[in-house]
Amino acid sequence: MFTGIIEAVGQVVASQSKQGDIRLRINTGKMDLSDVKLGDSIATNGVCLTVVELPGDGFWADVSQESITHTNIMDWKSGKSVNLEQALTLATRLGGHMVTGHVDGLGTILSRSEDARSVRFKIKAPAELSKYIAAKGSITVDGVSLTVNAIEDASSGSDKGATIFDLNIVPHTVQETVIKGYQVGHSVHLEVDVIARYLERMMQQTNEQPKSGISQAFLAQNGFWK
Numbered sequence: 306m307f308t309g310i311i312e313a314v315g316q317v318v319a320s321q322s323k324q325g326d327i328r329l330r331i332n333t334g335k336m337d338l339s340d341v342k343l344g345d346s347i348a349t350n351g352v353c354l355t356v357v358e359l360p361g362d363g364f365w366a367d368v369s370q371e372s373i374t375h376t377n378i379m380d381w382k383s384g385k386s387v388n389l390e391q392a393l394t395l396a397t398r399l400g401g402h403m404v405t406g407h408v409d410g411l412g413t414i415l416s417r418s419e420d421a422r423s424v425r426f427k428i429k430a431p432a433e434l435s436k437y438i439a440a441k442g443s444i445t446v447d448g449v450s451l452t453v454n455a456i457e458d459a460s461s462g463s464d465k466g467a468t469i470f471d472l473n474i475v476p477h478t479v480q481e482t483v484i485k486g487y488q489v490g491h492s493v494h495l496e497v498d499v500i501a502r503y504l505e506r507m508m509q510q511t512n513e514q515p516k517s518g519i520s521q522a523f524l525a526q527n528g529f530w531k
């Protein structure tokens with residue numbers, strides 16, 4: 306698990322094809338690797354990767370076909386900047402929200418504009434993720450824990466059913482993450498709030514087993530459903 310608070314910006318040093326999947330070497334920049342061991346997890350642009358080698362200035366990780374299918378890792382080239390975060394510990398401040406490092410889909414930057422010292426972005430999320438995105442809820446973009454300002458539904462053409470959500474990024478986050486390089490058309494990793502996923506599963510189970518005592522009315526009464 307992670308918090309979505311980025312520790313460092315690293316760089317892709319190498320990407321090697323390995324019998325149908327990929328092995329990556331990541332330079333971790335200013336990240337402290339003194340207590341990192343083989344088998345530890347490091348979120349890399351929001352993708353949970355397992356450390357398989359430690360060359361000293363970074364790490365190697367294997368990327369499975371499952372991860373390749375749901376991410377843009379195939380497009381990563383040497384020199385690409387990536388957000389990095391080590392897995393949380395029981396002593397970690399939870400400054401963001403609970404992040405799993407399991408990418409749900411790809412979003413697209415639709416617009417970028419200055420707003421005083423902050424930067425505003427509009428991002429289009431695929432239709433299958435729309436139900437998990439809520440105004441003032443949490444979402445992870447390339448591993449960064451962010452708050453959704455507002456949402457709107459795309460209503461025409463191939464985008465019909467997709468959700469467009471608005472983000473306001475403060476100066477510190479812009480400077481300390483890969484967000485500073487985002488431009489219109491940029492592809493980003495999206496992970497929805499894990500609570501929304503579990504709530505959906507709970508409702509599915511409720512419909513299948515009505516005697517459980519948990520219903521939509523019960524959730525609404527207790528503040529979990531609107």
